[in-house]
Amino acid sequence: MEIMRPPEHLVIRPPSEARSLLVRLVRGCNWNRCAFCGIYDFFDTPFSERSLEEVIEDIDALRAIYGDIFKTAFLGDANPLHLKTDFLVQVLEHLRKTFPRLERVTSYARASSLAKKTREELVSIRKAGLDRVHVGMESGSDKVLRFHMKGTTQAQLIDAGHKAMSSGMELSYYVLLGLGGVELWEEHAKESARVLNEVKPHFARIRRLWIHPMSRLGEEIRSGRFTEQTPEGTVLELRSILAELEPSPMVLTCDHANNYIQVEGRIDLHKDGMLEVIDSFLSLPEEQRIRHYRSVPSVI
Numbered sequence: 001m002e003i004m005r006p007p008e009h010l011v012i013r014p015p016s017e018a019r020s021l022l023v024r025l026v027r028g029c030n031w032n033r034c035a036f037c038g039i040y041d042f043f044d045t046p047f048s049e050r051s052l053e054e055v056i057e058d059i060d061a062l063r064a065i066y067g068d069i070f071k072t073a074f075l076g077d078a079n080p081l082h083l084k085t086d087f088l089v090q091v092l093e094h095l096r097k098t099f100p101r102l103e104r105v106t107s108y109a110r111a112s113s114l115a116k117k118t119r120e121e122l123v124s125i126r127k128a129g130l131d132r133v134h135v136g137m138e139s140g141s142d143k144v145l146r147f148h149m150k151g152t153t154q155a156q157l158i159d160a161g162h163k164a165m166s167s168g169m170e171l172s173y174y175v176l177l178g179l180g181g182v183e184l185w186e187e188h189a190k191e192s193a194r195v196l197n198e199v200k201p202h203f204a205r206i207r208r209l210w211i212h213p214m215s216r217l218g219e220e221i222r223s224g225r226f227t228e229q230t231p232e233g234t235v236l237e238l239r240s241i242l243a244e245l246e247p248s249p250m251v252l253t254c255d256h257a258n259n260y261i262q263v264e265g266r267i268d269l270h271k272d273g274m275l276e277v278i279d280s281f282l283s284l285p286e287e288q289r290i291r292h293y294r295s296v297p298s299v300i
C-alpha cells in the first residue's frame with residue numbers, strides 16, 4: 001500500500017502507554033487554560049480537530065508501517081472525548097478492524113467532556129472499542145480546581161466518574177500532589193479522597209506538581225498568591241489521601257518518576273502496607289530524607 005504522508009505524532013502519552021500504538025484524533029487541548037499546565041503551548045500546538053478522513057488515513061498508514069503488532073493503542077492528544085460520539089465510534093471501529101490484535105484501547109478525557117455525554121453515548125463508545133479513559137482529576141477540591149482554572153467541579157468529577165464506570169470503561173483518575181500549595185493542601189487531600197471514595201475508579205494515579213516558570217502558575221507564585229508545597233508536605237499529602245480511602249479494589253499507583261514515594265497496591269488489600277512504607281520513610285533521619293528529595297527528578 002502506498003503511504004501518502006506520514007501519520008501525525010502525539011505530544012504526550014501516559015507512561016502506562018509506552019508500548020502502545022499512538023493515534024492522533026485532535027491536536028492540542030480544547031481547554032488549554034489550566035494554570036499549572038501549558039504543555040501544548042510549550043510544544044507550540046494550538047488546538048484543532050482532525051477530519052475523519054485524516055484520522056482514518058493515519059490508522060491505515062500506521063498499519064502499513066508497523067503491521068498488526070500492537071496489543072494496546074492510545075488516542076490523543078489531550079481530550080478526544082470532546083469529539084462527537086459518532087466520530088469516535090467510526091474511528092474506533094476502523095481502528096479495531098485494522099488492528100485486530102488490539103486488546104486494549106485508551107484515551108485521555110476531560111471530566112467535563114465525559115459529563116456532557118449521556119450514559120448511552122459512553123456505552124456506544126465503549127462497545128466500539130474504547131476500554132479505558134485517563135482523566136486528569138488533579139484535585140477533588142472546588143477551591144483548588146477554581147484557582148487553577150481546571151474548568152471542572154467536584155460534582156462533575158463524581159458524575160463523569162459514575163457514568164464512565166457504569167458504561168463499562170476502565171477509569172484512571174490522576175491526582176496532582178502539591179496542587180493546593182501550602183495554603184490549601186489539607187483541603188486538597190481531603191476533597192480528593194472524597195471524590196476517589198465516591199467514584200472508586202479502577203486506578204488512582206499519583207503525580208507531583210512540576211511548575212514551569214513560564215506557566216501561569218509561575219506568575220501566581222511570583223505574585224505571592226500561591227506558595228509551592230514542600231517535598232515533605234507532598235509526602236504528607238499522599239499519606240493523608242491514602243489514609244482517608246475506604247476499602248475498594250481501586251489500585252493506587254505512583255507510576256511516575258517524579259513521585260517522592262513510590263507505593264502501589266489495591267486499597268482493600270494493600271493500604272496498610274503502603275502506609276507503613278510512607279511512615280517508615282518519614283521516620284528516617286532528616287538528612288536522609290532531604291538527600292532523597294534532592295535525588296528525585298522534577299520532570300513532567
Ligand code: SF4
Nearest residue numbers: 029032033034037078
Ligand atoms: S491539564 Fe489537561 S485539560 Fe488542562 S490545559 Fe493541560 S491538557 Fe488541557
